[in-house]
Amino acid sequence: MTTTPALTTAPATPRRDLQDAPFLVAARGGRPAHLPVWFMRQAGRSLPEYRELRVDTGMLQACDTPELISEITMQPVRRHGVDAAILFSDIVVPLHAAGVGVDIVRGTGPVVAKPIRTLDDVEKMPRLLPTALRPVTDAIALLLAQLGQTPLIGFAGAPFTLASYLVEGGPSKNHERTKALMRAEPAVWHGLMSALTEITVTFLQAQVDAGVDAIQLFDSWAGALSEADYRRYALPYSARVLGSFEDSGVPRIHFGVGTGELLGAMAEAGADVVGVDWRVPLDEAARRVERAVGGPRAVQGNLDPAVLFADRASIEAEVRRIAAEGRAAGGGHVFNLGHGVLPETDPDVLTWLVELVHELPG
Ligand code: CP3
Secondary structure (H helix, E strand, O other): OOOOOOOOOOOOOOOOOOOOOHHHHHHOOOOOOOOOEOOOOOOOOOOHHHHHHOOOOOHHHHHOOHHHHHHHHHHHHHHHOOOOEEOOOOOOHHHHHHOOOEEEEOOOEEEEOOOOOOHHHHHOOOOOOHHHHHHHHHHHHHHHOOOOOOOEEEEEEOHHHHHHHHHHOOOOOOOHHHHHHHHHOHHHHHHHHHHHHHHHHHHHHHHHHHOOOEEEEEEOOHHHOOHHHHHHHHHHHHHHHHHOOOOOOOOEEEEEOOOHHHHHHHHHOOOOEEEOOOOOOHHHHHHHHHHHHOOOOEEEEEEOHHHHHOOHHHHHHHHHHHHHHHHHHOOOEEEEEOOOOOOOOOHHHHHHHHHHHHOOOO
């Protein structure tokens, strides 16, 4: 009798015991001695050492090279002393690994060679085999050997945000083809979202098995939807993704931009930590979340990344306001920006910001 070969690339790595790491304490709703902080897009163009490494290497090529993934992930940890590392990768990496024709164009973002708009397109979408994620899982192994007590965050794009890139063929301001498709062709939409859910679970499972300490689901463009549409066309799939990791032992962060009206629904999808952009104060965000799920959840955020271009006194005032709102929220607070670090940000301001946040109680 033949046995089916294991689908994972390697046996699950035992997770490091980092129970006291401030980031993980806060993510579970506790109060660490100091307020933990990391930045979305902390690895990237704001760092000269990143720009140097990427001179001759395309984005997806970098994401396919374990040594580069590991080195780029470590750069902001060494430079800023942040409380968590986030794996250097991209939301389109699992699509690329599955064989969907996609590239990341500098200054534009993900561009899809053949947009997916028909049932035939959906049926022909390749599936993601965990073995195709070897560069990612190998990079995680390299990182766990270097990170010491610093937790590592794995991530994926949520099905809706990935679907928008696939249907539009690239970045979109209004998501008009996506919104038309979900209404006019529900079978195509739900088929596409189911396929993306499976790819996303596979991508996150590989990272969890390789030993990441937390996961973040980026639904960056969910804020383009009304709450009713979000609940109907996106939430069930994000809930399936997040529900797959309920018993994984790693906290699940759920983040979107412009999602003030969706915070309750996004928490209902199954998050331990709700990421908040700068448009809603953290204490108000926490109230919306608590009302929706009937108990407190940790919040993450929410300094406007553009504020980092102001003078230090103005930045400090914003940091202290946000820390106070995070404490008032009462369910754990991970300090972060409300969206990614902007490429022109002065990295010395980020280092100073980490020192400032660390002076504040968790
Ligand atoms: O430090 C980190 O946060 C980890 C790395 C990370 C990247 N992309 C690296 C990256 C993460 C978490 C992402 C997620 C991602 N990618 C999202 C969700 C988060 C968000 O910003 O809302 C989205 C929507 C994408 C798609 C994407 N990839 C865009 C819009 C871009 C920018 C295109 C550009 O050149 O302006 C990318 C490319 C990308 N992903 C870069 C980095 C560091 C820049 C590539 C470069 O340096 O040339």
